[in-house]
Amino acid sequence: MSILLVFVQFITTVVLPQPITISSLVSEIEACNSDWISVGNISGLHYAFRGHLFGQHIAEEQLPVIMHGFFHDENPQRALVLSFHGRTGTGKNHVSSLIAESIYRKGMGSQFVHLKVPQRDYPDKNKLQSYKKSLREEIHSNVAQCARQLFIFDEVEDLPDGLLDVVKPYIDYHDKLDGVDFKKSLFIFLSNVAGRDISEIVLNHNSTRDTLRIRNFEKVIEKMSFNAKETGFHRSRLLESSLISHYIPFLPLESQHIELCIKEEAIKADFPHFPRRQSLKSWKNCSFGQKTLKSMPLKDARIFVKS
Ligand SMILES: Nc1ncnc2c1ncn2[C@@H]1O[C@H](COP(=O)(O)OP(=O)(O)OP(=O)(O)O)[C@@H](O)[C@H]1O
Ligand SMILES: [Mg+2]
Incomplete structure (x- = not known):
């Protein structure tokens, strides 16, 4: 008996210095409250962009302002719908992850964040009707539980x-649908649609890149999305009704942004090598991953000095 007592004492004092109580366990379960969801943390998003987002001055300027307006509106007219457009690895x-992390303590791992990937979630175009049904149910049941x-x-x-x-009814100007209010939800669409047009606008711009504004792009993106054949956007009712906020x-x-991405990745991986200036131009965008960095031929590498 005394051995058992010593064992319990050892576990509770040495192995578990803080006693496990029901309330400490419950407090670790994600809930729909301000302990887990923080809509006032817009300065956090601002700093995350400043430190970890390169070459996207429009997203960096616009998104914190848009989110601030939406989250501080006690009675928004409808859900916030954002559509991100650009080429691969930009x-x-x-940015969607940084947004999720700024709102939800569990970031992308939160039960309130739903990432839909076509190849994984909707691989078979013949199953459209069943995909529609389950998506409708998923949106409805989740928002009914937490706005x-x-x-x-x-x-x-x-x-x-x-x-x-x-998605249309959930982002439209309805007060409630079947007793559920969808106006506090956030929808984000990601696509390469209009990526080439965005690049052309940047290339043909006669002044420095940072003088480009969101209005230089909006109309082109909207038009290209609506007309983009064989895409989820093509003539969708969502675009017909101008429901993208x-x-x-x-x-x-540009190469200076890609260089910053490589640096960040090298720091994360605690990797001592960095591409030589001359070989940097073979890195086309930021989606290379640590594997590529680590498999870089040594002749292309220089020692990375943390600054
Ligand atoms: N502008 C950027 N600033 C900082 N890091 C970036 C940037 N763009 C990409 N990255 C890095 O590259 C990785 C891949 O980028 P991301 O998945 O966001 O690209 P994407 O625009 O979604 O491309 P795709 O159209 O191919 O899906 C990110 O996880 C991030 O680490
Ligand atoms: Mg992507």
Whole structure:
């Protein structure tokens, strides 16, 4: 008996210095309250962008302002719907994650964040009707439980045609649907649609890149999205009814931005090598990953000095 007592004492004092209580366990379960969901943390988003987002001055300027307006409106007229456009590896998923992290303590791992990826979630175009039904149910049941939900639709160009029409009633100007209020939810669409047009605008701009404003892109993105055949956007009712609140362009990255991405990745991986200046031009965007960095031929590498 005394051995058992010593054992219990050892566990509770040495192995578990803080006793586990029911209330400490409950406090670790994610809930729909301000302990887990923080809508006032816009300065956090601002700093996250400053430190970890490169070459996207429009997203960096616009998104904190847009989010601040939405979250501080006690009675928004409808859900906030953002559409991110740009070429591959320019930061669309990255920014969605930073947004999720600024709102939800569990970031992308939160039960209130729903990432939809076409190849994984909607691989078979013949199953459109069942996908529509389950998406409708998922949105409805989640928002009924907690109003602050984030739905991210990745690679919209690969969504089955017509699936996005399901979203329309939830982002429209309805007061409530079946007793549920959808006006506090956030929807983000990510796509490459209009990526080439965005690049052309940047290339043809006669002044420095940072003088480009969101209005230089909005109309082109909207038009290209509506007309983009065989994409989730193509003539979708959501675009017909102008239900996208903001189109956000992601500009093509220049070598100085890619260099910053490489540096950040090298720090994260605690990796001592960095590409030589001459070989930097073979790095086309920021989606290379640590594997590529680590497999860089040594002749292309220089020692990385943390600054
Ligand atoms: N502008 C950027 N600033 C900082 N890091 C970036 C930026 N763009 C991309 N990255 C880095 O590259 C990785 C891949 O980028 P991301 O997945 O966001 O690209 P994407 O725009 O969604 O591309 P795709 O259209 O191919 O899906 C990110 O996880 C991030 O680490
Ligand atoms: Mg992406």
